[in-house]
Amino acid sequence: MPVNLFEQFQRVANAYFLSLLILQLIPEISSLSWFTTIVPLMMVFTITAVKDATDDCFRHKSDNQVNNRQAEVLIDGRLQNEKWMNVRPGDIIKLENNTFVAADLLLLSSSEPHGLSYIETAELDGETNLKVRQALPVTSELGADIRRLAEFDGVVVCEPPNNKLDKFTGVLFWKDNRYLLNNEQMLLRGCVLRNTGWCFGMVIFAGPDTKLMQNSGRTKFKRTSIDRLMNTLVLWIFGFLVCMGIILAIGNSIWEQQVGAHFRIYLYWSEVVNSSVFSGFLTFWSYIIVLNSVVPISLYVSVEVIRLGHSYFINWDRKMYYPKKDIPAEVRTTTLNEELGQVEYIFSDKTGTITQNIMTFKKCSINGKTYGDVYNDLGWKTEINEKTVPVDFSFNPLADRKFQFYDHSLIESIKLGDSMVHEFFRLLSLCHTVMSEEKNAGELIYQVQSPDEGALVTAARNFGFIFKSRTPETITVEEMGKLVTYQLLAILDFNNIRKRMSVIVQTPDGQIKLYCKGADTVLFERLHPSNEELMYLTSDHLEEFAGEGLRTLALAYKNLTEEHFKEWFKILQEANSSLDSRNEHLAAAYEEIEKDMMLLGATAVEDKLQEGVTETIASLSLANIKIWVLTGDKQETSMNIGYSCHMLTDTMNEIFIVAGHTVMEVREKLR
Numbered sequence: 001m002p003v004n005l006f007e008q009f010q011r012v013a014n015a016y017f018l019s020l021l022i023l024q025l026i027p028e029i030s031s032l033s034w035f036t037t038i039v040p041l042m043m044v045f046t047i048t049a050v051k052d053a054t055d056d057c058f059r060h061k062s063d064n065q066v067n068n069r070q071a072e073v074l075i076d077g078r079l080q081n082e083k084w085m086n087v088r089p090g091d092i093i094k095l096e097n098n099t100f101v102a103a104d105l106l107l108l109s110s111s112e113p114h115g116l117s118y119i120e121t122a123e124l125d126g127e128t129n130l131k132v133r134q135a136l137p138v139t140s141e142l143g144a145d146i147r148r149l150a151e152f153d154g155v156v157v158c159e160p161p162n163n164k165l166d167k168f169t170g171v172l173f174w175k176d177n178r179y180l181l182n183n184e185q186m187l188l189r190g191c192v193l194r195n196t197g198w199c200f201g202m203v204i205f206a207g208p209d210t211k212l213m214q215n216s217g218r219t220k221f222k223r224t225s226i227d228r229l230m231n232t233l234v235l236w237i238f239g240f241l242v243c244m245g246i247i248l249a250i251g252n253s254i255w256e257q258q259v260g261a262h263f264r265i266y267l268y269w270s271e272v273v274n275s276s277v278f279s280g281f282l283t284f285w286s287y288i289i290v291l292n293s294v295v296p297i298s299l300y301v302s303v304e305v306i307r308l309g310h311s312y313f314i315n316w317d318r319k320m321y322y323p324k325k326d327i328p329a330e331v332r333t334t335t336l337n338e339e340l341g342q343v344e345y346i347f348s349d350k351t352g353t354i355t356q357n358i359m360t361f362k363k364c365s366i367n368g369k370t371y372g373d374v375y376n377d378l379g380w381k382t383e384i385n386e387k388t389v390p391v392d393f394s395f396n397p398l399a400d401r402k403f404q405f406y407d408h409s410l411i412e413s414i415k416l417g418d419s420m421v422h423e424f425f426r427l428l429s430l431c432h433t434v435m436s437e438e439k440n441a442g443e444l445i446y447q448v449q450s451p452d453e454g455a456l457v458t459a460a461r462n463f464g465f466i467f468k469s470r471t472p473e474t475i476t477v478e479e480m481g482k483l484v485t486y487q488l489l490a491i492l493d494f495n496n497i498r499k500r501m502s503v504i505v506q507t508p509d510g511q512i513k514l515y516c517k518g519a520d521t522v523l524f525e526r527l528h529p530s531n532e533e534l535m536y537l538t539s540d541h542l543e544e545f546a547g548e549g550l551r552t553l554a555l556a557y558k559n560l561t562e563e564h565f566k567e568w569f570k571i572l573q574e575a576n577s578s579l580d581s582r583n584e585h586l587a588a589a590y591e592e593i594e595k596d597m598m599l600l601g602a603t604a605v606e607d608k609l610q611e612g613v614t615e616t617i618a619s620l621s622l623a624n625i626k627i628w629v630l631t632g633d634k635q636e637t638s639m640n641i642g643y644s645c646h647m648l649t650d651t652m653n654e655i656f657i658v659a660g661h662t663v664m665e666v667r668e669k670l671r
Ligand SMILES: Nc1ncnc2c1ncn2[C@@H]1O[C@H](COP(=O)(O)OP(=O)(O)OP(=O)(O)O)[C@@H](O)[C@H]1O
Pocket: 349, 350, 351, 450, 452, 453, 494, 495, 496, 499, 500, 501, 517, 518, 519, 520, 552, 553, 630, 631, 632, 633, 634
């Protein structure tokens, strides 16, 4: 209540009416009874307060709903239902499939092999693809054994609560051993468990300490620009009122002095008044009260009512209803309409927002030759249409039926046993983070973290390099009908600074190989000098692919000797066990081995624009709204997509590129 009143007095008009009310309580100046002001003022206050209260109430309701959600917590050796708000750090929680994660958890064990579990992080980062988390081998063997879980007495030492969603560093001390923890073992609040029967986790952060809550700022009482405009208008009107009061008061003084003085016998001054100047002073306040109706008190009420009406219009708008998912527009605050009208900039993500995030393998360049285009009998490049005959993958019982490819020469090269082509697809089937699941015999399902990788692994699968399964130590691939199990020696994981990922595997006959895929810009810098010619050829192809709006990745490999690998593995382990700036040490170790690689080729994957993007962007730019899009794609690809959704147009002949690696550099260029 008092807070709400304070907020309301922020409005100049409300403060003004209050002072008016106080003035009216002084009998010498008051000409109207006090309730003529207090009644409308109370009305305004109540209506606004009720509106604010309902706004708040909705928010509270959803808060309460979240707080009272049930979680299964291990208490006194038994699983008991407990409200989310009572979950404390150190509790062990059981999660079921398709439920929200209640707090930031350290994954202990799960129903899936190797302690894997899949989560959807849409509420945290808007990405709809599944992410994989894996429990430490020592804890994953606890399984669903309630007794052993209840006895779990590991101690976690970790960083203080923070809002970084993709980083976590900590150490688990258990049974006289220490185990390093990172984001791989964390299930964050707000995620949903998917494709995992159940899992157990220990609460690390709960309630306001969770990363989700650390990211949400305090809700503020927002004042829109209409509010501000009204406040200034009211101030001007008030100034006008004061001027009127002054003029009339001066008039009163003059009259009292020149005319009133002669009639003092009939019109006495009341007791307090003893001079014409003082009479004028009192008259000034009286006029302020009498003329107060020039300040529009009803303005605020009208605006509130209009806002409410507008918000219902948005709720009812049929054009903002999405029938496929049965989602109408939903207004959470009545000031939304004005705020929408003030939008000047839109910041958007590219993949998944502007594009569909459904990736299909379209083309590739292997050892300096491109595949994926279709030529007619005369040897001319033709468009792919319904009549084009797709490659027949029926020789491969595990092929994905939905995958279509039209260039027959690629499958011929594979069948002829071109070693580079084989190596290319071997790389695609080995170097990724996809998980596989074999439901019934012959039915292979891939769980992908990144749809790009999904597209590449599926392509390799259809071309006869079928990724079958993985364990933390091995990867099994069916290569042209022959099962081969590779020892997985190391995964040099992807991040957006490295822009590449590698795996180091050992073939059954003992060879150690590094396979790397990543952005061409970073990969080309790390190639062996003998690759120069191939590199130029491939980069021409890459440019061609990017010009068509395809997302590209370059692929390379390297043969390693056993000694070299062993030597490097020591560096890796050292980096892994460093507690502070572990990531930097790891990056340096990775850098050490990812050099002098041999180029294999490049892939091109298509991600179509979402429906209606072009129209939406057109209407947004009509409204003079500036759009910023964030992407990690190759520059040519991004520009091409910019053109195809009409964000960039030919009339913009001054597209300029700001290139810089540090804040300073970019600032300098922008000048
Ligand atoms: N799984 C991967 N393995 C190897 N390299 C990758 C992988 N994913 C992306 N890259 C490379 O790293 C670059 C940056 O990727 P990043 O994921 O940071 O972009 P992004 O922000 O996801 O962009 P977008 O939203 O457009 O997909 C990409 O251009 C690509 O060349």
